[in-house]
Amino acid sequence: MFTGTVFDLKQQNVLTPDALDFRFNTQAGEARVRGLELEAKASLTDSLDIVASYAAMNSRFTKANANAAGVGIVGNELPFVPRQQASAWLDYTIRTGDWAGLGLGAGVRYIGVSVGDNANLYRTPVVTLVDAALRYDFGYRYPTLKGVDLALNATNLFDKTYVTTCIAATGCFYGNRQTILATLRYRW
Structure with missing residues (x-):
């Protein structure tokens, strides 16, 4: 299956500086995002x-x-709008035999460059992350346990240190570290 989307979105009432008081914003702006998703x-x-x-994606204040x-x-x-993003996931399931x-x-996930502030002074660098999963469906081997599965999921598998957002010279934020999550679930 292959899907593709071309879009041209316009948002009104975007926050913009208040011309009368620099401490505030007003909903008088407009933004446009054009892009392609495959x-x-x-x-x-x-x-x-x-x-x-x-x-x-190509985003602009209009x-x-x-x-x-x-x-x-x-x-x-x-x-916070990356110019490009990409991902690929391979999944292998053993269907017969003892396993x-x-x-x-x-x-693998790729997150491209994005800016962190309206003035475009701060940018976040490109990052590529690796994820992995291991799961077991008990129903294959034990029919009475149909619907029970155990999964172990790891995001940012190699615990890469990366920046997700920079809103100021002293306001940069790191992305999530390696996360490993085990789940046991029953679906009926």
């Missing part, structure tokens, strides 16, 4: 699936008040 899903074999996606110093942000990028019900997955 996604593909395929079963490469009976046991191996792949999911991949890509998004490219209307805004100037700040108290008379500096405007029209034409600047919107904060039937065991599944393994691994993937």
Whole structure:
């Protein structure tokens, strides 16, 4: 399956500096985001699936008040909107034999450059992260346990240190460290 979307979004009433008082903002701005999103899903074999996606976005302020110093942000990028994002995930499930019900997955996420403030002074660098999963569906081997599965998911598998947001010279924030989550669930 392959899907694609082209979009041109416009948002009104975006916060912009209040021309009368620099300490406040007013809902008088406008922003536009144009982009493309692509996604593909395929079963490469009976046991191996792949999911991949890509998004490219161009964001801009199209209307805004100037700040108290008379500096405007029209034409600047919107904060926290990556220019590009991509991901791919492979998932393998053993369907027969002694290990039937065991599944393994691994993937990579790419997050492109984004700005952290309306003035576009601060940028976050590109980051690529690796995730992984291990799961077992008890119903394959034990029919009475149909619907019970155990999963172990790891995000940022290699515990990469990265910055997600920079809103000021002293206001940068790190992304999530390695997270490993175990779940036991029953679906009926």
